[in-house]
Amino acid sequence: GSDLVQTRNLSFRVTGNVTVWTVSTPIGRGQAVGVRALTSDLRDLDTLPVDALMAEEDLGTTVASRDLAMGTVLCRSMLRRLPDVARGAPVVVEIRTGPLSVSCMGVLQEDGFVGEPVRARCDDTSSLISGRLLADGRVLMNLPSMTRGGGE
Numbered sequence: 001g002s003d004l005v006q007t008r009n010l011s012f013r014v015t016g017n018v019t020v021w022t023v024s025t026p027i028g029r030g031q032a033v034g035v036r037a038l039t040s041d042l043r044d045l046d047t048l049p050v051d052a053l054m055a056e057e058d059l060g061t062t063v064a065s066r067d068l069a070m071g072t073v074l075c076r077s078m079l080r081r082l083p084d085v086a087r088g089a090p091v092v093v094e095i096r097t098g099p100l101s102v103s104c105m106g107v108l109q110e111d112g113f114v115g116e117p118v119r120a121r122c123d124d125t126s127s128l129i130s131g132r133l134l135a136d137g138r139v140l141m142n143l144p145s146m147t148r149g150g151g152e
Contacts, residue, residue, distance in 0.1 A: 018048070023072045049075050087112075097143035104122045
């Protein structure tokens with residue numbers, strides 16, 4: 001109900017060791033960052049940057065956004081993801097609703113990453129379609145299934 005609950009501020013510190021990616025050979029700005037140039041090290045959680053990459057995290061396809069020296073703990077802010085499909089690339093745009101599927105050729109309007117939302121322009125209609133980029137390079141837009149209404 002409307003009872004006042006007594007509250008208190010608590011402060012705490014998380015401590016322990018975690019395994020993080022550490023640069024084992026220098027990586028220049030713009031160079032690909034792969035597991036060959038990295039090693040996994042056990043580090044104190046309290047001393048790590050907030051955006052440090054844990055060793056179990058997938059790096060994906062990335063390049064260094066700055067020069068990385070040996071011994072540097074790898075952080076998300078030090079990486080730039082490379083798109084799976086680049087802006088301007090031709091794609092198949094597919095719109096699905098229940099069993100009905102319509103597709104057209106289109107052009108990607110932004111860099112695309114598999115599994116994430118993207119926009120593409122359909123060549124035939126010049127319509128802008130928003131959907132998810134699939135691993136095979138298609139842009140899929142799922143619409144709610146159309147069902148027959150009552151009253152007929």
